[in-house]
Amino acid sequence: MFMSDNNSGVHPDIIEAIINVNNGHDYSYGNDITTKKAIEKIRELLGVEADIYFVTTGTAANVIGLSGLLKPYEAVVCANTAHINVDECGALEKFSGSKILQISTENGKISKEEVIGFLHPLGDEHQSQPRIISISQTTETGTLYSIKEIKDLANFAHKNNMLLHVDGARIANAVVALNTTFKEMITDTGVDLLSFGGTKNGMMIGEAIVSLNKDLSKGFKFYRKQGMQLLSKMRFVSAQFVAYLSNELWKENASNANNMGKYFADRLLEIPGVTLKSKPETNMLFVYMKKDLINSLQKEFDFYLIDEETNLIRLVTSFDTSKDDIDNFIEFIKNIREIE
Numbered sequence: 001m002f003m004s005d006n007n008s009g010v011h012p013d014i015i016e017a018i019i020n021v022n023n024g025h026d027y028s029y030g031n032d033i034t035t036k037k038a039i040e041k042i043r044e045l046l047g048v049e050a051d052i053y054f055v056t057t058g059t060a061a062n063v064i065g066l067s068g069l070l071k072p073y074e075a076v077v078c079a080n081t082a083h084i085n086v087d088e089c090g091a092l093e094k095f096s097g098s099k100i101l102q103i104s105t106e107n108g109k110i111s112k113e114e115v116i117g118f119l120h121p122l123g124d125e126h127q128s129q130p131r132i133i134s135i136s137q138t139t140e141t142g143t144l145y146s147i148k149e150i151k152d153l154a155n156f157a158h159k160n161n162m163l164l165h166v167d168g169a170r171i172a173n174a175v176v177a178l179n180t181t182f183k184e185m186i187t188d189t190g191v192d193l194l195s196f197g198g199t200k201n202g203m204m205i206g207e208a209i210v211s212l213n214k215d216l217s218k219g220f221k222f223y224r225k226q227g228m229q230l231l232s233k234m235r236f237v238s239a240q241f242v243a244y245l246s247n248e249l250w251k252e253n254a255s256n257a258n259n260m261g262k263y264f265a266d267r268l269l270e271i272p273g274v275t276l277k278s279k280p281e282t283n284m285l286f287v288y289m290k291k292d293l294i295n296s297l298q299k300e301f302d303f304y305l306i307d308e309e310t311n312l313i314r315l316v317t318s319f320d321t322s323k324d325d326i327d328n329f330i331e332f333i334k335n336i337r338e339i340e
């Protein structure tokens with residue numbers, strides 16, 4: 001199945017961590033020792049005393065974090081493809097009352113030049129006030145922002161009394177792909193708010209809201225409770241983070257997903273008539289192939305048809321994708337070709 005890294009299972013080390021923490025009683029609502037450990041692990045990774053709140057979904061991380069920084073008359077500027085814009089059922093608008101201002105993009109990325117166009121209403125009480133630039137790293141279209149691009153956006157935001165949010169549902173894939181560290185990508189660039197993903201990279205359930213500016217996040221614990229994400233048995237999420245961030249499990253998992261993305265791309269290019277929209281940068285591939293081939297493949301494999309007009313499909317590899325999984329897909333295509 002190549003639909004999404006959401007479709008994969010859970011890494012055995014994570015399951016083991018959940019079992020190990022299922023030992024007697026411990027303090028509830030995040031006052032347990034495991035949650036403290038998990039918070040320290042993320043702080044170590046980022047090299048900063050960030051404010052950290054665990055939640056269960058990426059939508060919750062985005063919506064609660066952003067809402068905590070926004071007044072209802074303020075707006076978020078993001079790509080039209082952003083998960084907060086198209087895949088969260090208007091949760092941010094409902095929860096915060098804020099407007100989303102979208103920039104049309106082909107590759108899922110936005111630049112400061114494009115954000116400038118949204119700044120003219122600043123000070124005008126008739127219009128929503130742009131307050132946060134939100135980017136996704138990895139983007140929803142599988143592309144990446146360079147460290148310099150993130151830094152430029154953060155500087156630009158701060159110069160204009162704005163903040164920079166990173167939706168990091170796939171942040172580990174990005175850190176591995178750019179051969180960098182979380183600190184260099186997030187802390188040193190000046191990001192204010194990070195939605196730190198875990199679920200897509202081998203965890204069962206777990207995301208973290210990370211505020212790098214403690215002055216701004218004083219109210220986050222209240223937003224999390226109002227947002228129904230303060231788990232009484234928090235340690236079962238925290239234990240996953242401890243395991244995920246120990247022995248570089250995050251890196252091992254993301255490396256496999258990314259490497260399998262590259263392997264998949266190479267193997268697909270063996271097939272005449274199959275082309276890639278762009279070279280895969282992480283674990284997401286966007287591939288053009290003939291309609292009849294897509295139809296045949298869909299009988300055997302699960303993946304998304306992104307654009308029916310151009311016959312563009314999306315294939316996503318995961319922490320547990322193997323070369324055999326990919327070879328089966330390729331052999332299936334080659335066999336069809338032989339029969340034809």
Ligand SMILES: Cc1ncc(COP(=O)(O)O)c(C=O)c1O
Binds near residue numbers: 006084136138139199
């Ligand atoms: C870029 C991005 N952000 C956030 C999410 C989190 O979504 P969910 O609320 O389903 O965990 C996803 C999930 O697919 C995503 O792709």
